[in-house]
Amino acid sequence: QVTLKESGPALVKPTQTLTLTCTFSGFSLSTSGMRVSWIRQPPGKALEWLARIDWDDDKFYSASLKTRLTISKDTSKNQVVLTVTNMDPVDTATYYCARIPPNGVYFDYWGQGTLVTVSS
């Protein structure tokens, strides 16, 4: 059974760095072709793809946020970490991690999401 769960602070101040952790089970990021992405959704708004990390440690980022995002993995802990620097109130959103299966170009399993509010 594949599960993913996001964790991190619920509240951050403007200009701070956000660090989110996605802890997953039911699959391994060392499996060839496996990938995990981060996606966010501001309250009442649409989904926005942020970043992806692959089994071979390749990393890809949204062009509009590339300078502020870093994605990494700890395969032994079954975790993927996303950091977002210089947080702003417009970054207030529910942040999801999702799995991309081998040979797939879609997100087949999602975490429950974690709401991050940026406010002083």
Next chain:
Amino acid sequence: QSALTQPRSVSGSPGQSVTISCTGTSSDVGGYNYISWYQQRPGKAPKLMIYDVSKRPSGVPDRFSGSKSGNTASLTISGLQAEDEADYYCCSYAGSYTWVFGGGTKLTVL
């Protein structure tokens, strides 16, 4: 990349069919057969309903179908049921290992 264009809302009565459109460009929807659709109920995570334009994951009813023509993809739900009421998002691969989502469509079952 700009978000894909979806109607803000659609509605239908139980048993009817509804179609949700998703319009992009030749750089995303029109350029790849990697369209996926997600159902999101209030307060819940998105759920994969369609991938690769028209394929259904195991467990998704065959009332849900997908198609694409040019720069526009479509999700059709036939035999509408009350449980289908939710927000629906399209998503397209956009090249360079990136994805773009639609703005979302609220489906109301009358």
